[in-house]
Amino acid sequence: MQINEDRDWESHYQANEMIWDHGEASPGLVDHLAANLNASLGQALIPGCGHGHDARALARAGWSVTGLDIAPSSVPLAKRLAEEEHLEIDYRVGDFLRDEPHQTFDLVFEHTLFCAIPPARRDDYVQALLRWLKPGGLYLAVNYMITDDNGEPPFSTTTTELDTRLGGSFELLHRWTPRSYESREGKELMNEWKMKS
């Protein structure tokens, strides 16, 4: 199914066709949280959170978490999964690229959202990061690094593009190849950025 418009994300949830959803948090995020147990915590936003597998991992690690997704039908299951673990997560329906933030965050974490954004809208994505983050905030991403574009998500992502788009406003703190779901082995890159003051 081709996804050209924002509303199509909703149709995927309604049709229960979420090929990106592995039913568990990104292995790279899980490892990162385990390796940084003493890191300072705060308020985290997960745009494009889907069913909230990463949101729950961050909440378990002690972050105060808000999950944002453009598809309303992603929310009921996300909420139920959080409730089953007695985790308090603020799930909201909204457009990361267009909305004015109801608050700003210490951390924005994302997992396969950048690759879902058409290249023509990626400047808006960077502007959105600057709006939703507190000054000096952290931006941690599990990026899906593919170069074969066929005009629908996932769109291509390269390190050159990330550095060009983000390098003006963010300092790259750390870049590494994470452990991945088997089907994405070697295709993911984690990038941790800090907003420049």
Ligand SMILES: C[S@@+](CC[C@H](N)C(=O)[O-])C[C@H]1O[C@@H](n2cnc3c(N)ncnc32)[C@H](O)[C@@H]1O
């Ligand atoms: C490829 S899925 C990834 C979902 C989740 N991060 C995961 O890895 O399981 C992309 C998600 O981003 C959401 N999305 C797409 N554009 C968005 C936007 N502008 N604002 C908020 N969410 C968006 C979609 O509804 C979908 O849930």
